[in-house]
Amino acid sequence: MSTTTRREAVRQALDASAGFRSAQDLYAALRAEGSKIGLTTVYRALQALSDSGEIDVLRTDDGEAVYRACGSESHHHHLVCRVCSTAVEVEGPAVERWAAEMGEAHGFTGVTHSVEIFGTCGPCSRRA
Amino acid sequence: MSTTTRREAVRQALDASAGFRSAQDLYAALRAEGSKIGLTTVYRALQALSDSGEIDVLRTDDGEAVYRACGSESHHHHLVCRVCSTAVEVEGPAVERWAAEMGEAHGFTGVTHSVEIFGTCGPCSRRA
DNA sequence: ACGAAAACGAAAATGATTGTCAAAACACCC
DNA sequence: GGGTGTTTTGACAATCATTTTCGTTTTCGT
Numbered sequence: 001m002s003t004t005t006r007r008e009a010v011r012q013a014l015d016a017s018a019g020f021r022s023a024q025d026l027y028a029a030l031r032a033e034g035s036k037i038g039l040t041t042v043y044r045a046l047q048a049l050s051d052s053g054e055i056d057v058l059r060t061d062d063g064e065a066v067y068r069a070c071g072s073e074s075h076h077h078h079l080v081c082r083v084c085s086t087a088v089e090v091e092g093p094a095v096e097r098w099a100a101e102m103g104e105a106h107g108f109t110g111v112t113h114s115v116e117i118f119g120t121c122g123p124c125s126r127r128a
Numbered sequence: 129m130s131t132t133t134r135r136e137a138v139r140q141a142l143d144a145s146a147g148f149r150s151a152q153d154l155y156a157a158l159r160a161e162g163s164k165i166g167l168t169t170v171y172r173a174l175q176a177l178s179d180s181g182e183i184d185v186l187r188t189d190d191g192e193a194v195y196r197a198c199g200s201e202s203h204h205h206h207l208v209c210r211v212c213s214t215a216v217e218v219e220g221p222a223v224e225r226w227a228a229e230m231g232e233a234h235g236f237t238g239v240t241h242s243v244e245i246f247g248t249c250g251p252c253s254r255r256a
Numbered sequence: 257a258c259g260a261a262a263a264c265g266a267a268a269a270t271g272a273t274t275g276t277c278a279a280a281a282c283a284c285c286c
Numbered sequence: 287g288g289g290t291g292t293t294t295t296g297a298c299a300a301t302c303a304t305t306t307t308c309g310t311t312t313t314c315g316t
Contacts, residue, residue, distance in 0.1 A: 005312090006264075024303070037266035043304065060225030063191045063272080066305065079230055082238075090230050095223050099245045102207055102218050112212075115243045117182045119236030134295075152272070164295035171273065191303080192272070 006037055010045035011069060014055060019085035020066035020078075058116055081121035090117070134165060139197060139251070139254035142183060147213035148194035148206075184245060209249035 013026050021029075027042045037067055046067050051054045055066050056078070062107070070076070075096070079088040095115060103111030141154050149157075155170045174195050177183045184196050184206070196215055198204070203224070207216040223243060231239030248256070 022303085026188055036265085040265060040305085041263080044263085051177060059187045059189075061187075063187060063193065064189065079234055080234060083234070088234050090234075092223075092226050092230070093225060094218075095243075098220050098223060099243075101219070105249045106207055106216050106218075107250035107253075108207060108209070108245075109253045111245060111247035113243065113245045115227075115241065117225075117230055117236075117239060117241045119231045119239035122235035122237075125235075125237045150272090164296085168274085168296055168298095169294080172295085 006041050007045040008027055009035060009037060011049060011054070012043055014067060014069040019087050020058065020068045020080060021085070022060075022064050024064075026067075040093075049064060052071050058114075077115045077117070079117045079119065081124055082118055083124040086121055134217075135173040135176060137163060137165060138170055139177060139182070142177075142195060142217040147215050147236075148186065148191050148196045148208060149213070150194050151194050154195075156159070186242075195224040205243045207245045207247065209252055210246055213247055214249055 003083050009025050009030060010026060013030055014021065023039075023042055023046055025045075027037070030037050030042070045053070046057075050057045050067065053073070054069070056070050057065055058078070060067055066085070068078070070089060072089060076089045077095075079090050081087070092115070098111040099115075100106075100111055103109075137158060138154060141158055143151065151167075151171055151174055154174075155165070155167050158165050158170070162177070174185075178185045178195065181201065182197070184198050185193055186206070187193055194213070196206070198217060200217060204217045204219050205223075207218050209215070220243070224241075227241040227243075228239060231237075
């Protein structure tokens with residue numbers, strides 16, 4: 001195929017969806033499209049993509065890792081639908097500042113934070 | 129004791145530590161103290177305690193669930209040390225408001241959020 | 257085209273968490 | 287004290303996402 005091959009296929013599969021998807025999920029989708037890709041490779045591609053900061057990762061409540069290709073390369077957070085897992089990128093300068101201040105105030109160094117907002121999106125709410 | 133003995137044992141083990149601990153971890157600690165408790169029971173106790181809101185749960189980056197007995201019953205977040213997992217409870221009214229607003233602005237309903245701050249605490253920083 | 261190095265994929269291994277199920281602890285009544 | 291039904295418990299097996307392992311195939315530089 002084309003360039004750094006299979007990784008591209010995974011990235012495209014992610015680009016094609018608006019929300020977060022699990023590795024197993026992406027694997028199934030790719031196989032369904034006829035790709036002969038292996039599960040191992042999907043995991044490796046996702047690992048590489050998240051290491052290089054090209055995609056975002058988070059953990060669902062039941063411990064499964066889910067991934068998403070994001071529009072902006074800069075720091076941001078997500079508003080995720082519990083039902084269809086569609087995600088909207090949001091920013092909150094105040095939150096960044098607050099987190100940094102809290103860390104400093106308690107003598108912590110190398111402070112980072114994780115913020116996710118969950119809810120049911122409009123369409124899914126109406127459908128219920 | 130009305131509220132089962134085993135659950136109490138787990139709660140006390142949690143109370144005794146300042147940070148987040150994993151189920152496996154607590155199980156090992158209890159066994160080390162001579163308790164004949166089973167792993168299954170530890171999980172059941174933690175489940176029950178978190179269901180009733182008596183303890184907080186979060187997932188580490190590698191997907192393991194960790195628990196903590198918190199001082200306040202009200203909504204709050206944590207500043208957690210990456211090294212020793214000691215946790216400080218913090219509040220951020222501004223963050224709560226921001227999360228709610230974001231959800232509303234995008235037509236989401238039943239909005240909740242998860243916020244955790246990570247860093248290396250003073251003592252652990254110095255030790256490095 | 258040729259060999260080293262990197263990428264692949266199938267199957268086995270890992271490790272946390274959950275399900276099963278029979279035994280033990282308990283409650284309540286006689 | 288003895289019955290009897292309910293709840294809790296824990297050893298062990300089952301699940302399931304994620305990792306490892308390890309040949310095999312591709313990619314690349316020359």
